[in-house]
Amino acid sequence: MKIFKRRPNKKSIAQMVRDRDSSQIVHYLLRLVVILVMINQMFEQNYENVFFCLLAIMLFAVPSFIETHTRIDFPPALENSILFFIFAAQILGEMRSYYVAYPFWDTMLHTANGFLAAAIGFSLVDILNQSQKVTFRLSPFFVAIVAFCFSMTIGVLWEFMEYFMDMVFATDMQKDTIIHSISSVMLDPTNSQKVVTIDAITEVTVNGVDLGLGGYLDIGLHDTIMDMFVNFIGAMVFSIAGYFYVKNRKKSSFIIHFIPTLEREKPVPSKETKEETTRKKTVTMKRASRESRKRQLRQNKPKSTRQ
Secondary structure (H helix, E strand, O other): OOOEOOOOOOOOHHHHHHHOOHHHHHHHHHHHHHHHHHHHHHHOOOHHHHHHHHHHHHHHHHHHHHHHHEOEEOOHHHHHHHHHHHHHHHHHHHHOOHHHHOOHHHHHHHHHHHHHHHHHHHHHHHHHHHOOOOOOOOOHHHHHHHHHHHHHHHHHHHHHHHHHHHHHHOOOOOOOEEEOOEEEHHHOOOOOOOOEEEOOOOOOEEOOEEOOOOOEEEOOHHHHHHHHHHHHHHHHHHHHHHHHHHHHOOOOOHHHHHOOEEOOOOOOOOHHHHHHHHHHHHHHHHHHHHHHHHHHHHHHOOOOOOO
């Protein structure tokens, strides 16, 4: 099962419009917006945002690169979702501070991430399931399980990355939460593993300075657990829908628009077919040669004369 293919010629914008190639049109429009934003940030000397713009442009190119250099085909709905996800996370979330301005923004993106990652994991197994060269076949239930586990693994790795960035580079990717109650054995003066609870927290003072938050500052724990929970929901939704799709193979299922597929490879004549063709040509040539010799013998045979 060959994955890589020769690179096709690039489409012009006019051809994209004629072909109604929505994914390419969305790609170019979003890239144009990001380039304009990046130029503006360069004039403002905000180089951190310039980095975010460059990162977004590089991520935009990943689906097109995969489609161009392999036989993997992304449905327009999936590719557009990935592009909007990158734009919403990098440009709106990080640069426009949507993560802070809209508390649901991070939750929405992690839910979408769980759904899209499950689609990628699902397609990897489904492509192998349909290959004639693979000796094993997974049932619809196990295909769904693999998709779910793949999505959750991606979600956990992302949380590891957030923790690493916060610890090493002092970022705040694990967004903090204001809470009004804490419970911990660290507050037990007897050190006997008794949980001590403090309720109705309205102010926290650090080094004699009131933080003015109106409560206790949780350092990323609630954010991490919520991110993993909504990732779980997104992965579960796609895995259940994927189970019924594999079981029934209904073309009307909505998830077919989110499953990458492998383009069918043009059939190549096998070695046996080439040998058979050569043998047939040889037999035909020998037969033609025998017919030619017979005609020559009939022509050279002396005609009988009557006495």
